[in-house]
Amino acid sequence: xxxxxxxxxxxxxxxxxxxxxxxxxxxxxxxxxxxxxxxxxxxxxxxxxxxxxxxxxxxxxxxxxxxxxxxxxxxxxxxxxxxxxxxxxxxxxxxxxxxxxxxxxxxxxxxxxxxxxxxxxxxxxxxxxxxxxxxxxxxxxxxxxxxxxxxxxxxxxxxxxxxxxxxxxxxxxxxxxxxxxxxxxxxxxxxxxxxxxxxxxxxxxxxxxxxxxxxxxxxxxxxxxxxxxxxxxxxxxxxxxxxxxxxxxxxxxxxxxxxxxxxxxxxxxxxxxxxxxxxxxxxxxxxxxxxxxxxxxxxxxxxxxxxxxxxxxxxxxxxxxxxxxxxxxxxxxxxxxxxxxxxxxxxxxxxxxxxxxxxxxxxxxxxxxxxxxxxxxxxxxxxxxxxxxxxxxxxxxxxxxxxxxxxxxxxxxxxxxxxxxxxxxxxxxxxxxxxxxxxxxxxxxxxxxxxxxxxxxxxxxxxxxxxxxxxxxxxxxxxxxxxxxxxxxxxxxxxxxxxxxxxxxxxxxxxxxxxxxxxxxxxxxxxxxxxxxxxxxxxxxxxxxxxxxxxxxxxxxxxxxxxxxxxxxxxxxxxxxxxxxxxxxxxxxxxxxxxxxxxxxxxxxxxxxxxxxxxxxxxxxxxxxxxxxxxxxxxxxxxxxx
Ligand code: SF4
Ligand code: SF4
Numbered sequence: 001x002x003x004x005x006x007x008x009x010x011x012x013x014x015x016x017x018x019x020x021x022x023x024x025x026x027x028x029x030x031x032x033x034x035x036x037x038x039x040x041x042x043x044x045x046x047x048x049x050x051x052x053x054x055x056x057x058x059x060x061x062x063x064x065x066x067x068x069x070x071x072x073x074x075x076x077x078x079x080x081x082x083x084x085x086x087x088x089x090x091x092x093x094x095x096x097x098x099x100x101x102x103x104x105x106x107x108x109x110x111x112x113x114x115x116x117x118x119x120x121x122x123x124x125x126x127x128x129x130x131x132x133x134x135x136x137x138x139x140x141x142x143x144x145x146x147x148x149x150x151x152x153x154x155x156x157x158x159x160x161x162x163x164x165x166x167x168x169x170x171x172x173x174x175x176x177x178x179x180x181x182x183x184x185x186x187x188x189x190x191x192x193x194x195x196x197x198x199x200x201x202x203x204x205x206x207x208x209x210x211x212x213x214x215x216x217x218x219x220x221x222x223x224x225x226x227x228x229x230x231x232x233x234x235x236x237x238x239x240x241x242x243x244x245x246x247x248x249x250x251x252x253x254x255x256x257x258x259x260x261x262x263x264x265x266x267x268x269x270x271x272x273x274x275x276x277x278x279x280x281x282x283x284x285x286x287x288x289x290x291x292x293x294x295x296x297x298x299x300x301x302x303x304x305x306x307x308x309x310x311x312x313x314x315x316x317x318x319x320x321x322x323x324x325x326x327x328x329x330x331x332x333x334x335x336x337x338x339x340x341x342x343x344x345x346x347x348x349x350x351x352x353x354x355x356x357x358x359x360x361x362x363x364x365x366x367x368x369x370x371x372x373x374x375x376x377x378x379x380x381x382x383x384x385x386x387x388x389x390x391x392x393x394x395x396x397x398x399x400x401x402x403x404x405x406x407x408x409x410x411x412x413x414x415x416x417x418x419x420x421x422x423x424x425x426x427x428x429x430x431x432x433x434x435x436x437x438x439x440x441x442x443x444x445x446x447x448x449x450x451x452x453x454x455x456x457x458x459x460x461x462x463x464x465x466x467x468x469x470x471x472x473x474x475x476x477x478x479x480x481x482x483x484x485x486x487x488x489x490x491x492x493x494x495x496x497x498x499x500x501x502x503x504x505x506x507x508x509x510x511x512x513x514x515x516x517x518x519x520x521x522x523x524x525x526x527x528x529x530x531x532x533x534x535x536x537x538x539x540x541x542x543x544x545x546x547x548x549x550x551x552x553x554x555x556x557x558x559x560x561x562x563x564x565x566x567x568x569x570x571x572x573x574x575x576x577x578x579x580x581x582x583x584x585x586x587x588x589x590x591x592x593x594x595x596x597x598x599x600x601x602x603x604x605x606x607x608x609x610x611x612x613x614x615x616x617x618x619x620x621x622x623x624x625x626x627x628x629x630x631x632x633x634x635x636x637x638x639x640x641x642x
Contacts, residue, residue, distance in 0.1 A: 003182045004097055011094040011189050018193035025200035026208070028298070029255060032289060033248040035297040040226045040247070043216055053215045062334040065564075066262065069136065072129045073334075076158070079126035080207075086119050086165070087192055094189055098172065120169075127162040130155055144261030150202045151259070157195050164188035205255045210335050213256040216249055217336045222327070223485040223537035225344055227493045228352075228454045238454065239348030242306045243289050243314070244297055246342075253337040254286035263329035263339060268568045268585045269322040276322035278329040278339045281315055285342075288314045311346050320346040321358055324585065325450055325573030326532040331564050340573075347452030361451060364577045368456050372442030373408040374577060379439040385410070385417035387640050391424055392435040394471050400435035402501075403473045405487070407480035408443050409576075409606035415613060416606035417640050419628040423479055423503055426634045430510055434477065440467060446486040451574035458494070461486075465496040475499045477506055479630070481533035481605045482572070488538065502534055504604045504629050508543035511550045511633075518551045518633045524599030525555040526632070529589070529612060530566040531605035544604055547629050554632070557596045567592060569615075571607035590615035594624065601626045 043049075055061070060077065063070035085102065092100040105112040134155055136142045145151070164184040172181025199207055206213075229235050237245055246254075263278040264270045270277045288308070289297075296304045311317050323343040330339055350356045357365075367376030383391075385406070394403055404427065410420045427434050442460060449457035476498050478484050488500040510516035526548055534540045541563050548556045561567045570576075570585030590612055593601050601612055603626055612626045 003178075007094040007182075007186060007189075010186060011091065011193075014190055014193050015091075018196050021197045022200060025197075028294065029200060029205075029290070031298055032294055033251050036244050036246050036248040036251045038247065039216075039218070039249045041218060045219055048219065049215045053211060056214050057211070060334075062332075062336075065332065065334075069133075069260075072132055072136075075125050075129045076133075079122045079129070082118060082122045083126070085115065090185070090189055090192075093185070123162050123165050127159065127166075130159045130162070134159075144265040146259055146261065148259070153198070154202070154204055157191060157198075161188060161191050161195070164191065203257065203259045206258050206335060209252060209256045213252055214336055216252065218249070218338070220489075222330075222489070223533060224489040224493070225341060225449050227458070227490075228348065230455055230458060237349070238352040239350070239452070240310050240342070240345040241349040241353055242310055243285065243293050245310075245345070245349070246285070246289075250338065250342055251289060253335075253342075254282055254289060256335050257282045257286065257337055258335065259283065260334065262332040262334065263337070266328040266332035266565075268324060268326060268328065268570065268588070271567075272583045272585050272588050274322040274581075275316055275318040276343075277319075278343075281319060281339070281342065282337065284314050285310075311350055315346060317346075317350060317356065319343075320350065321578065322575075323573050324532070324568045324570060324575045326568035327536045328532070328566070328568065331536055344450065344452060344573075348454055349452075351452035352454060357452065358578055360579055361453075361574075361577060364451070364574075365448070365453050365456060368443055368448050368453075368460065372460065373412065374443065374447055375408065375412050377412050382411050382439045382441055383436075384412075385420045385640055386424065386436070389421060389424055389428075391428075393438045394435040394473070395438075395440075397435040398472065399433070401433035402435075402475045402477045403468070403471070404434045404436050405444070405476050405478045405480075405483055406436065406441065407478060407483040407606065408447075409610070410479050411441065413606060413610060414639070415609055419479060419606065419609065419630060421640065422628065422634055423630040426507070426516075426630055427477075429634075430516055432477075432506070432510075437467070437471075444483040444486045445490075446482045447574050447577070449486075449490070450572070451577070461491060461494045461496070465491065465494050468496060468498070473498060475501070477501045477503055479503045479604070479606065479628070481531040481538075482607065485533045485537055502540060502543070502604065504534070504543040504547060505540065507629060507633060508546045511547060516633065519635060520552040523551065523554045523632065525557060525597065526600040526602045526627075527557050527559055527593050527596045527598035528562055529569070529593060529601055529603045529608055530562055531603065531608050532566065532568050532572055534604060535566055536564060544602065544629055547633060548602060551632055554600075556602075557598065559592055559596055561592055569605075569608040569611035571611045576607055576611070584615070584618075586611040586615035587619060590619055590621065594619075594621060599624055600632065602629060602632060603627070604629050 060070065060074045063073050089100065089102055101112060105115055137145050137147060164187045167184035168181050168188060171177040171184060199205060228238055240246055259279060261279050267278055292307050308314055311320060320343050325340050327340055363376065364374045367374050371377060394400055404424065406420050410416045442463065444464065445457040445460035448460060476487055481502060484500055484502045487498055507516065528544055528548065530541060548554060567589050568585060569589055570580065601624065603609055603612060609626055609628060616624060
């Protein structure tokens, strides 16, 4: 039997068939991207993007956040790169015989012999890694992994390719069993072609798209929601009422998701049994786009109605409302897939286009619209927190260096008011030149935008930008990480550009300069709770650590879920204003922090303060209290005098 002729004919026939199905599937998906909405920001800064892609793939840093599977994936990835040379060589062998080799990789060359050894080791390592992946999936049953038929198919396929390569080498090269060798060679080449056809149809599409997905990701967008063009009368849809309202980048995310479940594992909502699982949202949108809506979108007939509404038919409304916008999912995702904007867009279409939102938000939206704060409190109560402190108003002190912007929670909530007093007293004592807006202060717009009420959010922002312009505001200090993020990352879209400091940054600076010396007052054992909007969203982790390290008598501990792995208090994304079923996120967070046996939970956000204090109360925990950093530095704060 002339095996060379058989290889040539079989593989020669299979290659064009495989390429046809591969390119057909890729082209269909490419056209679906074209049918989606444009991205709001131009894809610029190519140098930065290129650098990020290179470090992303060479270092595989995000994968190593979860070390063991990260190592496993990295070896498979690098193995895949090395073995691609081997694959080309094998296809050459199919037509030119087994002596075929790539130029420069001949049998007696250094490159040829070196590669042969490297290839053998790589095959063994990839085999071991695939077996490890199977153990994790089917024996250890790691909860975040989905045991779908496609996951099994891919693992068996990779294993099959490694095994057939080994049999080919041993059987044919070693001449021990030519039949086994030839069969293995044929199966190996056909397996690669079958895999090629499969790639665009399943989760392994990420092999093709991940480079582009990382390259094209929104830069500088961590804490920034896109600005909706509300003034443009030609725009008829807001958010994502239909699948084609996803931007093409959001659709590319769908193709890129590997279903690894890291996002869902990190998600505080999913961890407390809420409806939301970020991975499932991605999966549902992907199948809806590719399986249900492709024919309609590719027909180009704009009069055809979508087969289902995005919410509630594809994604349940509760899933969108469960999100705290904490970004733990995006931090955990090895492929930089966006979830927060995606979920927010669904809230936007629900609120702006259908007027649908949880009943408890009616009062909140009204309060923001009519009184400029979600409580609906009258402006005359804005300065209650400052009673007896003689805090200057900016209109009376136009030369003040900083605007101290409290934010609604710090102005109205009883506990947060104490922090505001403590902070203002500290600033005065330190001689910081600051003033407040007083009764003119309104909400920064964050809550409304996070809750999908973009019209109210934009109105609040525009009014503030106007006011700040009149008062010549250049620098802002705020004790609220949500206001901080909004001023810093969202106001520039509305023409407001300021130097923004969170109070922890200012306090850390004052301490570093030696000006501020915390009292030598043994305080106990503190554990740090990072606010998501200060930490994960804006990477401000160090000031709180520097502050606590500088307080005499204070022992400081960290929970394993801190910094990038921090766990939300449950209040972000406007969830502070929404009902939550059991088990509650704030309870879960307090339980985690109590594992470090603290007497103080140190925080730097009025929302975290409230959620964690409530959690301690609900759980009946004793001997522990929540304190803001400013209180830890300057001693317990006094309540507002009656
Ligand atoms: S932002 Fe936070 S709550 Fe929302 S999906 Fe991601 S991890 Fe879950
Ligand atoms: S979105 Fe990212 S983290 Fe979540 S399953 Fe997909 S690839 Fe994994």
